[in-house]
Amino acid sequence: MGITEGLNYDEALTAAGGWGRYQKLIVLISFFSAVPNAYVGFPLAVSQAKVEHHCTYPSEYYNYTTENETIRQQIIATITPLVRNQRHQMVRSSCKIYQRNYSEYHVEDWPLVFPPANDLPVADCQYGISFSLPPAEENVRMKYSMVCNDAWKAVFTASLNSVGLLIGSMIGVTGDWYGRKPMFIAACVGQIVSQILTTISWNFASYCFSILLGGMCSLVNYVAVYVLVTEICAPGWRNFISIVSSVGFSVGYCTLGLLGYLFPYWRSFLGSMVVLSTLIYAPCCWYFPESSRWLAQKGKSDLAIKGLRVIARVNSRPVQFENALKENDHVIISKSNATSSGAIVALRVLFKAGIAKRFCALIYGWFVTSTVYYAIALFSTDFSSDRFLNVFLSGIVDLPAFVITFLLLTHAGRPRTAFLLMSLTGLSSLGLPFIPKDLYALKTILAMIGKGSIGGVFHVWYLLPTEVMPTLQRSSAMSFCSGAGRVGSIIAPYVMYLANTSDIAANAMMGTASLLSALISILWIPETLGVPVPDTAAEARGNKRIYGFKLLANFGTDGARQKKRRDSVKIDETEQML
Template identity: 30%
Template sequence: METKPEANGKMDTKENMEAKKEEEKVEEVDKMVQAIGTFERWQIMLCVMVAFPSRISAAWQQLGIVFVAPATSFQCTETNLTDSIQPATCYRDCAKYEYFTEFENTIISEWDLVCERAWMANLTQTLCMAGVLIGSIFFGFVADRFGRRIALLIACILQLVTSLIEPFSISYWMFTIVRFFIGTSIAGTMLCSYILMMEITGPKRRELMSVLCALPFPIGQMLMPLFSYYLRSWNRFCLGVGIPNLIYLIYIFLLPESPKWLISQGRLEDASKVMASAARWNNRPSDNMLDVAKAIAYENANSKDGQQGKATYMDLLRTKVLRVNIIGSCSLWFMLGISFYGSNQYIGQTSSNAFVSVALAGVFQLPGIMLSGILSKKVGRRITLICFFCVCAVSNALLAVPEDLFIVRLVAGAVGVGCASGAFATVYMYTTELFPTVTRNMAMGASSTISRVGSMLAPYVAGLTTVALWLPPAAFAIVPVLGALTLLILPETKGKILRDHVA
């Protein structure tokens, strides 16, 4: 009886040693890692230059509607009625409204988005999210067909131009259309920058790179209230968060192409130049990089398949493995879109101060993101996601407690936001590893698109409170459980080389 635990301990130790050896073996045969390094000065420089600005800006642009169209009280000041005029009451013949808010000017007061025009404020954010959805599909295709660099440059320049036009909008419809294209650019900057970072990082450091790429978004969310607090006007706020996008101009001169993508397209000389530059940055030998690129291409069993360089979304359904992976990935992203909203909506109710609420939502995401890197490294992607989904399910279920138990709801919401953020950080990395180079961005784009659909459906789930107060928390709890079950059909990808072709 006493020998079993000891035997199991030995078995576990043996399995861990074998897993470690397998991971080291993968690293050894990854010629790209041997040539340019796993995670050194070049990778760190690109992460700081590309991932940080693009993700911080994405947070400002995507979430800025909270301060551009905040909750606003109003009262009619010009009407033919002689009776006393009630605040927050709509009158058919009202010619002018007075607005009461913490801000000097909002899009609500600028274009009278109250009463019969109140729906227009929500439409602005809906079209912005629709832009993110369209951008996920468009930039996913462009990045896989024409390269990570060109797709990221288009997205960055589009965001720069539209974010500087936005504060000078002369009408509601001009503002809303610009917001749509800003949403489109957000999808491109977030997806393409992440894929580029993961493709230049070795298997042993992907967890660290994933965390570093995820952290800027909540940091941007925490910084955003400072802009709003000091600028206090929708156009000054939009200009304030738009000017930093000028950093994108240096990408035209400094942004490299992914050497993995170049090799997958047969552009070995171009790949060797990028690899040589990376090697010099990392104080490694930069000679014979063309031979290394040729060796990597030769090792790929499908490198002679001419169709691989022109992959389409249909290639995601081409083999049984990819069909299972894309269905599973889209399901995970859809469920995360709903779960993340389920936790965040309650965090927004923890304070009547919008500045504090937005900052809190950013703070609560940090622990989950950092924990995702640790767990992904120790136990793998699948187990990490299953743990996050299960804890998120319990947290969302606890949101059904009465409002009197404020502390329970606050803690549950905070844990739920942290777990959902950690799951998002992990699923970004997991999706990257599930698909080959020629379809990686398209797979990420398709999954992200489905996630947006989940986020857009989530408010309707939250609206089930009109039927029963316990229904929304129950729904938000069941969805993560389904996500955990979905992971059972997907493979583990920890420590694996990023493959280049479909077959």
């Protein structure tokens, strides 16, 4: 049995195995735990899908609207006024009715002679609202009447979920205090509880509370997996494992369409996700490990060494760590500094350590990406008119996008991939409103390019903070970035609400913001491909591999200099500590 002494963490991890059976177990956890994350928030695309509706006809006319199409159209014209839709076409209103005394007219005496409707006032649906779906396929929009004057409820609940995501992203800071594993388990349990409450909700208020709670717990465990991956895996495998999480999320998103088709009644649909989430999360929580790197940086050397022994044993590596990662060794910060991982301290470090521009670029990238992604995922109908197929296609288009993103990240690097995908997103958003409606195939292809690009770049933004930010501020930085993304997802429903009035304005906002993010990413964010994750702010600042406008620059030989620079920084910090 070899004895490895005085190692730094990266060397110790290499000795234990940076890629082996242990890391493959993490791959499985990252994939399966990502699937149920799509079951919080995104089910709104199915359960709150738009349903055709109209004002209920007076009871004495109802049977005649189904017997003869000619009579039906004449009755509809008599009862329902014409309005102009967002494309400036005249259509029958689904929320208004002519204000008449219908009891004065007897439908059995057809043809009826009504006074001209031109000068009649219109009113809200005084006899109620009828939906095109049968009661057995009732969804949440029908249950809580999220149409007409109450259409705000659908936008409100989507934003409420995002408010929960914003709160949850701040809760994610606790990952730097208490560890990655407690944060992961708490989020999994919270998601299941919120799904149960949503399924059994008894009124609109209880439904809103469950949506908020679900948002608070959603994606917190997703972030925990991303952070863990960067801390226990060799640099060359970080992109692969993290892309697996993204694929898992898309698989979960695709299954929403399938579950909706199999269980069209909304309570059955939501209940099926409770069962699947429980079955998936239970083994993931049991096998989810704590990060040895985090333990080492927190001064818990004994536990860190114990974790490295587990990695070495599972990977069948004959290594021991009795004298490695010593508390006074230059590779591990002292206990007096190990507690500097709170939110306030993290912000102070991120803005005063010479990496503020990078942090701001990540914040803005997250904000724009979340705004565009949620606007498309929750409200777009550019893929199919069928609500289940639309969700399925919206998710399936991400899978080839992730393969392309993986190849780009591996060969072109992080900032250039973000630049390319954000540019494609921006150009597709700007072009969509100008494609004629009759060119449906072209419109669908462009929409799929935009959806795939924004889905792929989401993975890039998840990966970058974990590789750019120092260890003790990593979870905090991810939480702040995620929080910015949640602000974007709060805005997304209102951007799409604007699209009801003007497609051009909504798409121009998303397209312009995406192109600006593409520019900032290439100017301010350094290349991290093949570079060890930084443990300290000084190491993070030492990465100067920024492309700027030299998109074809090659940093291939810079890895050795980067490693040497990191080692010299550690030695300087040790001398200052001593």
